[in-house]
Amino acid sequence: MTAVVTGIGVTAPNGLGLEDYWTATCGGVSGVAAITRFDATTYPARLAGEVPGFVAEHHLPSRLLPQTDHMTRLALVAADWALSDAGIRTDELPEFGMGVVTAASAGGFEFGQRELGNLWRDGGKHVSAYQSFAWFYAVNTGQISIRHGLRGPSGVIVSEQAGGLDAVAHARRNIRKGARLMLTGGVDGSICPWGWAAHLTSLRLSSSGDPSRAYLPFDAAACGHVPGEGGAILVLEQARAALGRGARIYGEIAGYAATFDPRPGGGSGSGLRRAIEAALRDAGATASEVDVVFADDLGDLLLRVLFRGVGIGFVRLAERQPDSRAHLAFLRSVGFIDQECDAQVLQFGVLFDLFQHPGELLLRSDNDRLAIREEPRQVGGLSR
Numbered sequence: 001m002t003a004v005v006t007g008i009g010v011t012a013p014n015g016l017g018l019e020d021y022w023t024a025t026c027g028g029v030s031g032v033a034a035i036t037r038f039d040a041t042t043y044p045a046r047l048a049g050e051v052p053g054f055v056a057e058h059h060l061p062s063r064l065l066p067q068t069d070h071m072t073r074l075a076l077v078a079a080d081w082a083l084s085d086a087g088i089r090t091d092e093l094p095e096f097g098m099g100v101v102t103a104a105s106a107g108g109f110e111f112g113q114r115e116l117g118n119l120w121r122d123g124g125k126h127v128s129a130y131q132s133f134a135w136f137y138a139v140n141t142g143q144i145s146i147r148h149g150l151r152g153p154s155g156v157i158v159s160e161q162a163g164g165l166d167a168v169a170h171a172r173r174n175i176r177k178g179a180r181l182m183l184t185g186g187v188d189g190s191i192c193p194w195g196w197a198a199h200l201t202s203l204r205l206s207s208s209g210d211p212s213r214a215y216l217p218f219d220a221a222a223c224g225h226v227p228g229e230g231g232a233i234l235v236l237e238q239a240r241a242a243l244g245r246g247a248r249i250y251g252e253i254a255g256y257a258a259t260f261d262p263r264p265g266g267g268s269g270s271g272l273r274r275a276i277e278a279a280l281r282d283a284g285a286t287a288s289e290v291d292v293v294f295a296d297d298l299g300d301l302l303l304r305v306l307f308r309g310v311g312i313g314f315v316r317l318a319e320r321q322p323d324s325r326a327h328l329a330f331l332r333s334v335g336f337i338d339q340e341c342d343a344q345v346l347q348f349g350v351l352f353d354l355f356q357h358p359g360e361l362l363l364r365s366d367n368d369r370l371a372i373r374e375e376p377r378q379v380g381g382l383s384r
Contacts, residue, residue, distance in 0.1 A: 001240075003176065003236045004237055005252075005253065006088075006237050006242050006249055007084070007086025008232060008233075008235075009078035009079060009083075009185075009234075010078060010231075011077055011078045011231065012031060012232070013032070013049030013228045015029075017081065031228065032047055032215060033047065033049075035050065035191060037192060038191075045200060045207050045226075047206065047209070047226050050229060051189075054074065056070075059077045064143075066130060067130040068108075069139070071107070072187075075187035079144045079233045082185075082235045083235060090150065094180065097179060098149075098179065098180060098181045098182070099145075099154040099155075099171075099181075100141045100155075101155045102140045104137040104140055104156070104186065104187060105161075106137065106195060106198070107136050107137035108139060109135070110190070110192040110194075112134070140156075141155065152180075152182075157186075166258065168185065168236070168256075171236050172236060175237070185232045187230060189229035189230065191228075205227065206224035206225060222297075254282075254283035254284070255282035255283025256279055257277075257279040259272075259275040
């Protein structure tokens, strides 16, 4: 059974709402800026991607505000917008035929920090009863389900950077099992002192003070990554049902795969290559059909890291001509083991070799060309 995307809701650092986000993306507008949610002047990393202009009271009923963290408010609004974009009224559909699968890596840290402060200063009687669930990484799924009356198959994915892709894949699995509609995606928001302290322990945050240079994932000057908040929620439907109601279809979730790299010295080959090949098989596509690849990276080539877990997803974009569909590939990685940094770069070399785009790694350097490694095969001529 085919799963198609009919609605998109976005709350992102470079755009609140789908239209603003797409305009910013097409214009190359970054969402990285100085932290404003708390005073970060004494921290070694002081930049983040905060969602601009978000006022929860403008979008959500007052009864939800005392029981939700900033992260969950972003997720609820994204879900509202996704359903509106899809033209769906959930009260007109069978409640057990609709479900939710979301991903979050941290949970409601800001809410949790506030309540722990109340506990420390004033005692347990001053801790909100909502603390029992508002801090939990699964709360987005629960709150979205309650708000829209979705009582079908639901779940939560916790797989770091790969979580959003994994959630979409799990939602597609539920569509294939018979669910009529799924809300799915990933939303996070832990830009607060407690969350920031946790981020800093990785020693992989960018300490740059220049928003335009702080996150350069495929650059010779890469110096770490910049955490952000927000995310996106999609509406997935059975293709037959979507077509039957005359819905606009953005595309099909065509293929997916997830793998792990072997332990050092295990010798069973690149997990990234295996994930790509398996996702292509799942999509019934070939590498030559892939039009664009979106790759993710921590943005620090100086650290000795190697991809360990990888999620790959393929989307077929809906076009008027069936034979002119574009294929998009999305890659997300999670987890690390201690290896030389050039092995990480070669993983991308394997990716682009497989997709028949030799040398096009979208790296930038001050010299405009950067030779990464010449053995066992040359990965050179890397330019912006």
